[in-house]
Each structure stands twice: as structure tokens, then as C-alpha cells.
Amino acid sequence: MANHLMNFDPFSGLSSELSRFDPLRNVEELLRDFGGRGIHGTQPAMRLDVSESEQGYCVKAEIPGVKKEDIHVDVDGNRVTISAETRQEHDEKKEGKLVRSERYYGQQYRSFTLDKPVDEAQAQARYENGVVALTLPKKAGGNGRKVQIT
Incomplete structure (x- = not known):
């Protein structure tokens, strides 16, 4: 078997x-x-596109419906922060009387770290059609240095 x-x-x-x-x-x-x-x-309410070239970084952030004065960009070394204050007000009137009023105040921000430090003095920003475009050149000499062992 x-x-x-x-x-x-x-x-x-x-x-x-x-x-x-x-x-x-x-x-x-x-x-x-x-x-x-x-x-x-x-x-995220704020969508980002980040591209890198040999000279620097290009960042595009979508922030629709926000005034240019309410957008702040901070660059510290290789750390970039984009913040925006949002306001929405809606009043609904009927026959001269206020029937409903809605308000929203808030802040949105995105913060991220780049591989190389940014030259803050040469950084540029513009706002057009709900998109913030940042041009962030890389800081010269940010590659470090080799130390000879004796």
C-alpha cells in the first residue's frame, strides 16, 4: 500500500x-x-507642484479665492512655508431684512523642506489666477567641503 x-x-x-x-x-x-x-x-486645500533644476526650485501652489495681501511666504534655509488667510462671507436678505448670514475665517498653510538651501535674497514670488509661483534659487556653495585627514 x-x-x-x-x-x-x-x-x-x-x-x-x-x-x-x-x-x-x-x-x-x-x-x-x-x-x-x-x-x-x-x-490638502493647498496643492503644490515642486520642480528642481540645477539653478534652483520652482514651486507652484494653488490657492484660489484668496487675496494677494493675505498670502505669506517664508523661506528659512531649505524650509519653505506658504500660508494664506481665508475669508468667506455670505449674507442673504429678503425684503430688506437679514435672513441668514454665514462667515468663515481660517488659515491654511503648507510647509516643506527642500534638499538644498535657498538663497533668500534672490527668491521671487508672484500671484496670478489663484496660483502662487515661487522661484527659489539654490544658495551658492551649499555642497559642503571635504576635510583632509592628516
């Missing part, structure tokens, strides 16, 4: 399923289906 025994492990494959277990996965999808932003995070 031939011995045709096979090894059977009832727990094989179960460990990979447990390692990927996320009890809130379905709740996240449910909130997204109803137009919510989810519970694990929200999409």
Missing part, C-alpha cells in the same frame, strides 16, 4: 490576512461614498 500523506496546515495563509487587517477600511469607503473626506486624513 502506498503512503500518500499530505501535509496540511490549517493556519497557512491566515497570518498574511491578519497582518493586513484594517477594521476601519469599510468605514473609510462608506464615508467617501457619501461625500465625506474619510477618517484617515483629508486632501
